[in-house]
Amino acid sequence: MTKILVSPVNLQNFDNLKEKNIDGFIFGIKDYSVFFNCELNVEQIKNIKDKNIYIAINKMIYNKDIDNIKDILIELDSIGVSGVIFEDLSILNIVNELKLNINLIYNQIHFATNYYSMDFWYNKGIKNVFLSTELMLNDYINIKNNCSMSTFVYIYGYIPIFYSSRQLLTNYFKFTNKKKENDCYFIKNKDNKYLIYEKNDETIIYDDVINGLVEVKDLVNNNIDFLVLNGLNHEEKEFSDVVDIYIKAINGEDISNMYNNMKFKNKGFLYKKSIYKVKL
């Protein structure tokens, strides 16, 4: 049965959301996460009771981070979090080296695009995969039907499409001798606006919010294991309302009118095939 995982806007939003029929929550961890608004430290994670908690350690990891990452993983193992979502393969190697009993969710962003590779990771002991957002709806279903892993599909939230180690906003404002007022701006291409965000001395660009509400039925019918909603850059109330609608959709209620009234209707690549050879 398909479960719903939610990454809250902040801890207050989490307090409100945990009363709802949500199967689990995703949090970032301080200094080692990207793409998620609400980041906790280990002590805060320890204090969360009664809910399934997934921790994203999905920042790119440098040598200098390794010792801290080991300490964090040991703590998360002892806390017994429901899972660790990881990007950098150091996490996998450390979990294996230290023989930690951590449920890993493979999330090398933009890399989980075929079920053959998922078999490779499954054979390394990873039981879950966060599928790439550049896939079509049929690809999600095809991968689910052909791999042994539990599948996580990013169904609602800003889509990360670029991740750089450079401070691209800071550099620009320095060059133009202007003051950077905050860490969050937008760039525009044709009619689309893309969120550009500087965090921990790195820069991320997001596509507009994907909203796969209408596709929930297909994904549920095809046994996708987890649908993920991300409250990044949302107001609490706005995001809570979205979560309510998704809970209804997962429970099989008619959501067509609700979808029409939603702010975001971006379908990403759900129905669009990307090309890579201009000449055939």
Add this chain to the structure above:
Amino acid sequence: MKKVELLAPAGDFERLRFAILYGADAVYIGGQNYSLRANSTNFSIKEIEEACKYVHDRNKKIYVAVNIVFHNEDVGGLENYLIDLYKCKVDAIIVSDPVVISIARKVIPKMEIHISTQQSTMNYESANFWKNEGVTRIVLARELNKDDIKMIVEKSGLEVETFIHGAMCVSYSGRCVLSNYFTNRDSNRGGCSQICRWNFDLYNETEKINDSTCFSIAVKDLNMCSKINELIDIGVSSLKIEGRMRSIYYISNVINIYRKIIDSYYNNINIDIDSCNYELFRCANRDAVVQYFDKKPGVEEQYYLDRDEVSNKDFLGLVIDYDDLNKEIIVEQRNYFKAGDFITIFGPNTSKFSFKVEYIKDEDKNIIDVARHPQQVVRIPCNKRVYKDDIIRVKFTIDI
């Protein structure tokens, strides 16, 4: 001490030939499927076979990039392709998606595997993961500094390959799909349309905030010619030049310069790095800097405003023969030059020298004042013997 490898890009057989001729120890190429330069000429299996023979006959190595991130529909045919590469006697494959490792282990277990920079291997634990999978070499992420690289070399024991020259991804490699979202071209399957070089308007929540200086994320190219000694000292095994789609002029120049720098290191000879830097700049016409090796790059390592990337006219011609009797060079023209111009010639066995063009003759040995047609064959006088495939270029004002 094993000598460091100079690894050159080759988009087709001609580029490969020049890379080897000008001093590369190894080349990397792409086949017509599965490599990240989907729209360059690339090599058919027959051409790969010929390329392997050409390279091995000269005691050099050849690696084939099989480094796209596969979608389900791309995997068909991969098994046979890998078998073909093995039969061609390719020395290693460069991969980013583990599906290639799985299939290679099954059908060509003896094939060496290099992990592509697309994986963005940033630390020794990740390197050790790949080592445990039987990988022999890691092409490191470009974001690493000297200490990071050194630690990975020491703690993994793997062969480490680093980029030393050419264009940079602005993002962590493999972590950019701007091309997918802006142009519908899949960057991780070879369709990258270089959105990172575009200019944008920048907005806050409500309004456009840039003036005439558009927002840009573009970065300068990489140039590590001043750091080669340090890279060798810390144990890097292979020094890689970016640019499978670059011209033979670019490849010949860049390989020639880095060959000299590397050989100077091993022969304890000082080399004028400023001169190398200038020549490297002239053949790309883009600013190039050290980037991450010493410090995290900042505003100085980025490109703003309109970049000066005018088409380079330095490459005047290619030597196709030398007429010993008349002491004339037979040249295939590549850019306009005329009698009276000062030109420079260099080649694999020709030390750089410059002279004034006293006259130009056409193929029928008639005197002409200008060589103005691309690939026109002309003769110019030169008492010094030169050789086929030597390069003729403009004499730089600061040629040393």
